[in-house]
Amino acid sequence: MALLRFPIILLYAASLSSIYCTERKLAPQAVYQQNQPPQNSSSPPCACPEECQCLGQVVICTGITEIPRCFPGDIVVKLVIQNSPSLYFLNDHSFVEYGAHLESLILRNTGLTYIDHNAFKGFHNLKTLEISTSMLESINFSLKIPTLQTLNVTNSNRLSLKGYQFEKLTYLQILDISRCNIQDLSANVFDNVENLVYLNLESNKYLGSISQFALYHLWKLEKIYINDCGLSVLYPEYFSSPYESGHLKEAVASSNKWVCSEMCEFIKWMNENPNFYNVFEGGFCRYPSYLAETPLRYLEYDSVDQCKGLPPVILLVAVLSIVMLACCCGLALKNCFVGLCRENANQTNQNGEPQTTSRENHASDFTNDMLTVISDVEPPSYDTVLKNSRNFPVSLSQNTSGNDSCPPPPYEEASGSRTSA
Known part of the structure; x- marks a missing residue:
């Protein structure tokens, strides 16, 4: 039995020594490995x-x-x-x-x-x-x-938009910038967004106006809303490209302050494209007064006086009236100036006698010279008068009553005088 126990004791001692050695030599490496996360494990969600x-x-x-x-x-x-x-x-x-x-x-x-x-x-x-x-x-x-x-x-x-604001969005199809208190739109704000099919600008009450060609290149638009934007004028370029390309399905521009007398170009285009009425809702005219509350879709080009233009006769009369008025004003100013000159000329001198100007003295001398010339001219003779009377319808030698018994009065020449019998 003693012989059997001795090998067992040796095996037990050997196992203890191996465990001890392992712990003494490999302890640092084991600690390092314990502090590292598992290589194949994922972080918890x-x-x-x-x-x-x-x-x-x-x-x-x-x-x-x-x-x-x-x-x-x-x-x-x-x-x-x-x-x-x-x-x-x-x-x-x-x-x-x-x-x-x-x-x-x-x-x-x-x-x-x-x-x-x-x-x-x-x-x-x-x-x-x-x-x-x-x-x-x-x-x-x-x-x-x-x-x-x-x-x-x-x-x-109060959103502010710059020019070319959306130029990098080449695939943009829907743009909604409604109710943003936008006050100004640059003419090129929508450049390079030709794929746009939906544009909503409604309820930007202080916008006031949109550049005439700002929307012209958006030919794929299907729906556009510019209602309640404080606009006063519409241009056909807002809708012509998508309408003519067949894409436009809805265009709403109601609740604006339309001055219909200034939209002749748009009204004419709208009348020439009657199918546009099927997709358009524009609200009512506000000015002028004779077109107030008239729906835009019912406007006719000939019903707007400002679109007809003035007839040639009225235009000619207007021009002549302006010319006559200018002449009258000029004449009135001239008379006023002359009157002031005469008033100054008639001011009395220190002795109370009216002053005479050189112009008045010259006129007086000219009148006296004319009277002197007239007095020096001798009258024509009686024979000369009779000779010249043949050119008159009734002869001076005949009586107008037809009675030849009464001859004309004699005419006597005298030096510088005339006498009648």
Whole structure:
């Protein structure tokens, strides 16, 4: 038995020594490995924030102050931020985690006043961007999103748009900038967005006017809304391109302050394209008074006096009247000037005698000279008078009553005098 126990004791001692040696030699390496994360393990997923609803690839957040950066799952396709008045700004890192897959970003009813220039730079698949009901006053952020198809910035605070504002959005189809208190639209603000099919500008009450050719190149437009914009004049170029291309389906321009007497060009174009009435709603004329409350769609070119032009006779009379009035004014000024001159000439001198001008003295001398010349001329002789009387219808030698018994009175020549018997 003693012999059997001895090998067992040796085996037990050997095992203890091997365990001891292993712990002494490999302890540092084991500690290092324990502090390293597993190579093939993934980080635990984020929990859905309390202010958000995580519905698969759609996330809806309410009442947040900053954009959440971690959601359950790897992909967020649609992100909706709503009713968050304490969300004031977006920086250039707000959407870093979403750029690869996000297709729709909705920022609705927020307190946004500032958006960093590069806030949307990382979007590669974004198709819809909505920044509605905010405090934005300008689109000062970059819109270099070539995949964007829908842009909605309605209900912004006095939004200001620059020229070529949307030129990088070559695939944009829907643009809603209604109720933004826009006061001015540059003539080239819509350049390079020829694929636009929907344009909404309604309820920009202080807009006042739209450049005549600002919409001319939007030939694919199907629906356009420019109602309640404080406009006074319509131009055919607003609608002619999409109408003639066959795309236009609805054009609303009601609730404006139309001065129909200044829209002769548009009225003529509208009369020449009767099918336009099927898609057009323009409201009513406000001025002039004789056209007030007349629907634009019922206007006829010949019914507007200003469109007819003045007849040639009336135009000639008007020109002559202006010329006569100018002549009368000139004559009145001349008489006034002459009267003032005469008044000054008739002022008395210090002795109380009227002063005479050199012009009056010259006129008096001329009159005296004429009288002297006339007195020096001798009268014609009696024979000369009889000779010349043959040229008269009735002879001076005959009586007009036909009685020849009464000869004409004798005529005696005297030196410088005439006597009658």
